[in-house]
Amino acid sequence: MAHSCHIATLTRRVCENLRWTMRSTRQHAQGLRDETAPAAGHDSQFSCVASGKQTVIRTCRLKVKTESHAWLDAAAVEVNQVWNWANATSYKAAYPFSGSGRWLSGYDLDRLCVGASGCFSHIGSDTIQRVNAVFAARRQQFRKAKLRWRVSHGCKRSLGWIPFKAGQLKRKGKSLRFSGKAFRVFERDSLEQVTWKSGCFAQDALGDWWLCLAVERSLVQTVPASRESVGLDLGLKDTVASSDGDKLEAGHFYRHIEQKIAQARRRGHNRQARRLQRTAMRRRQDALHKYSRKIVDRYQIILIGDVNSLKPVKTRKSKFALGAGWGMLKTQLQYKGQQAGRSVRIVHESDTVRICSSCKAQTGPSDLCMLAVRIWVCSKCGDIHDRDVNAARNILSAGRCPPSVNGNESSPIAVPPSRTTVNTRLRISTLAVGA
Numbered sequence: 001m002a003h004s005c006h007i008a009t010l011t012r013r014v015c016e017n018l019r020w021t022m023r024s025t026r027q028h029a030q031g032l033r034d035e036t037a038p039a040a041g042h043d044s045q046f047s048c049v050a051s052g053k054q055t056v057i058r059t060c061r062l063k064v065k066t067e068s069h070a071w072l073d074a075a076a077v078e079v080n081q082v083w084n085w086a087n088a089t090s091y092k093a094a095y096p097f098s099g100s101g102r103w104l105s106g107y108d109l110d111r112l113c114v115g116a117s118g119c120f121s122h123i124g125s126d127t128i129q130r131v132n133a134v135f136a137a138r139r140q141q142f143r144k145a146k147l148r149w150r151v152s153h154g155c156k157r158s159l160g161w162i163p164f165k166a167g168q169l170k171r172k173g174k175s176l177r178f179s180g181k182a183f184r185v186f187e188r189d190s191l192e193q194v195t196w197k198s199g200c201f202a203q204d205a206l207g208d209w210w211l212c213l214a215v216e217r218s219l220v221q222t223v224p225a226s227r228e229s230v231g232l233d234l235g236l237k238d239t240v241a242s243s244d245g246d247k248l249e250a251g252h253f254y255r256h257i258e259q260k261i262a263q264a265r266r267r268g269h270n271r272q273a274r275r276l277q278r279t280a281m282r283r284r285q286d287a288l289h290k291y292s293r294k295i296v297d298r299y300q301i302i303l304i305g306d307v308n309s310l311k312p313v314k315t316r317k318s319k320f321a322l323g324a325g326w327g328m329l330k331t332q333l334q335y336k337g338q339q340a341g342r343s344v345r346i347v348h349e350s351d352t353v354r355i356c357s358s359c360k361a362q363t364g365p366s367d368l369c370m371l372a373v374r375i376w377v378c379s380k381c382g383d384i385h386d387r388d389v390n391a392a393r394n395i396l397s398a399g400r401c402p403p404s405v406n407g408n409e410s411s412p413i414a415v416p417p418s419r420t421t422v423n424t425r426l427r428i429s430t431l432a433v434g435a
Contacts, residue, residue, distance in 0.1 A: 076160035160203030231396030241388030
């Protein structure tokens, strides 16, 4: 009895201590809330931060003036040396002569190259660390112990590339300063009152240098879409065909100047040939940018067929497939739609050409020899269809259907029975009659 009373007393004391601890903790938390509560004069600033504008990261690409090209070429050679050292060191660590291997991270490479900046005259330790970080990320991305070497000289040299951290690039009057060197760029006014992140100097095939910066900018309030949804079918004769009948004709940006490029190469004017190729690329980008902007501004839901742009490369239509820019158009629609608050989805487009968009019967052209058929008539309902527009309408109807959860939902597209099913039914009916 005395033992049970002693236990009850201890239990009561523990409960009282627990209540006191909880009460003091509650009072301390209330005091912290009172101390950290914003004053009356700062309420608007706090609400402004809480409901701030949405921002997006964009890449700002500015051309560097020619007076700095020689210095950048020399710095690119030193960056290639750091890259090749990291490539060789990581491969030796991954496959040593004895013992188990180890995959070095960017931090491990930084520790191994302490003091290496004294051996270079154009780049510093921050650039070396940035090269190691990018190398480790790319090796992890491609899951390879050794990446390609960066060649500094010769006809197969790598294009120049100089990465840097955000703090290395600073403003100095009308120019920018990096690693003790002042650079002048075109359209510098676009960097006013802008905070950039890490970036790089990149060289194109013509030898021109560009400053690439990741800039954070606020989203512009877009106008609500005037129409609900659209389906897009990618092709070769017409680059894009929409379900509303709108088409983007295939602009042969490269084929129109192919003869000029061949003549320039035969004369040995490789720089002129590369300049013509860049002109074709810019014309293609301009046409796709205009079309993608029109689609994003007009429609709220955008459905694109999942055509593979790499398969036609191995056929005779490789120039048409690469010149169409399917992958470029998909990328533009996706990031522009994300910034404008649109829904952009990729839809499986199997048999969208054969199926009639009106009655869902598979009466359209199917074989490769029927690729020349651009307009066909449905044998069941009698509707006249354009090949690409009909495929875009089927893509739109397939995108509107909700995804299957159990796997047994009925499909909106009528699928004809297979021959095996028909033969089985005939055998069952024959056996029933015989019985």
